[in-house]
Amino acid sequence: MTRSLEPMLDFFLREKGELVHINGMRQLALIQDATNTIQMTDEKIIRAATPLHTGDIVDYRYERYLITSQVDRNEKSCRGRMKKCNQRLALNWDGQVKWFDAVVEARTFSTETGKVISIPEGSILASLQDKADTKGITLSQRFYITHQPFKIVGIDRTMNGIIQLSCTLDSINTAYDDVEHNIADRWKYEIAHTYALHINHGTIAHxxxxxxxxLNVTATDNGNEIANPPITYTSSDPSVISVDQQGQVMGIALGQASITAKLTYHPTVLSTIEMRVVETGTHNYSIAIIGNSILKTGQSASYVSHTYDHGVEVFDQSVEWSLRNQDDSTPIMGSITASTGNSVTVKSGRSSGANNKVLVLTATLASDPSMTIEKTISLKNLF
Incomplete structure (x- = not known):
């Protein structure tokens, strides 16, 4: 007399079962491959002591599966067939975006072994758990998979617990679609962000x-400065120059390395600077002049110098100012009317010859006359 396999399987379920999550609830289940041959879809058989339903979501070994078959039941356990969810779909309802785990296939198989139900080229079939959030899915709704847009052309809810979407390739809407993050119509309801990051120490610092x-770092979004942006810093050679996550750079050994700053949540937005470690006690000054590069004839403008030592602004250094015509001609088409050491006022001449002339304003470091910086100022008529 042949013994039934069911009691044996139930014994193995109790003794050899693995912990999984079924619809978020921790359960004991016995999992086995559905076939002995390698297939495009990862398909498994699940047996559990608790009730199973078509459309249940199973989390197993860090992967998510969807029960796609009808469920067999005996007195002590349930059994079903499940497929691994190979895509996450973002569906957009007037700015409310919801994500769904789905089994997406370019073709589907019937229950008859080897029989293939053909789907037109460029079309897919997506199977999702049918739940409250899927009730609002409509024909012509769009979504992205791997940066390709699809449009829903058919909806099948005849299988209790599962909704199947027949979809065809659609065209990209460059004005509204967030192609990078696979969200259709995102910018129709949200503001598109343009991030920028800049290390304010020139091309090389010491x-x-x-x-x-x-490090003096500025981050902007659509041109507006971001307050306290989360930034990740890295050094190309920590044995020469180290950097912590507050942007504090330390010289470890004489040499050179590059420091990269990235927006933590947008790592493609970054800025890099070359830095050189120098002997302690040596100075490496640089000067920047801030002010308008265009000056109307007969008017005055103020200019300010900023002095840096190893890329860090210092306030114990002063500069001396001078003014000349760019072509070194005379008379000079402007004059310095006031100077305080680190700021200066320049007044343009009124004569007709001043129009379209270019002045050169020079700042020379008082403690080191070899360190100078020039700023060109274009003169234009008032009218």
Whole structure:
């Protein structure tokens, strides 16, 4: 007399079952491959002591599965067939975006072994758990898979627990679709962000050996500065220059390395600077002049110098100012009317010869006359 396999399987379920999550609830289940051959879809058989239903979501070994078959039941356990969810779909309802785990196939198989139900080229079949959030899915709704847009052309709810979407390739809407993040119509309801990041130390900066300097970094969104942006810093050679996550750079050994700053949540937005470690006690000054590069004839404008040592602004240095015509001609088409050491007022001449002339304003470091910076100022008529 042949013994039934069911009691044996139930014994293995109790003794050899693995912990899974079924619709978020922790359960004990016995999992086995559905076939002995390798297939495009990862399909498994699940047996559990608790009730199973078509459309249940099963989390197993860090993967998510959808029960796609009818469920067999005996007195002590349930059995069903499940497929791994290979895509996440973002569906957009007037700005409310919801994500769904789905089994997406370019073709589907019937219950008859080897029989293939054909789907037109460029079309897919997406199977989702049928729940409250899927009730609002409509024909012509769009979504993205791997940066390709699809449109829903058919909806099948005849299988209790599962909704199947027949979809065809659609065209990209460059004005509204967030193609990078696979969200259709995102910018129709949200503001598109344009992020930028800049390290404000020029192209190369210096840090003294065994000392630290702070990086001056500015982040903007659509041109507006972001307050306290989360930034991730890295060094190309931490054995030469180290950097912490507050942007404090330290010189470890004489040499050179690059420091990269990235927006933490948008890592493609970044800025890089070359930094050189120099002997402690040496200075490396640089000067910047801030002010308008265009000056109307007969009018005055103020200019301010900023002095940096190893890329860090210092306030114990002053500059001397001078003014000349760019072509070195005379008379000079402007004059310095006031100077305080780190700021200066320049007045343009009124004569007709001043129009379209270019002045050169020079700042020379008082403590080191070899360190100078020039700023060109174009003169234009008032009218």
């Amino acid at each position: 840090v003294p050996l065994n000392e630290t300097i702070p």
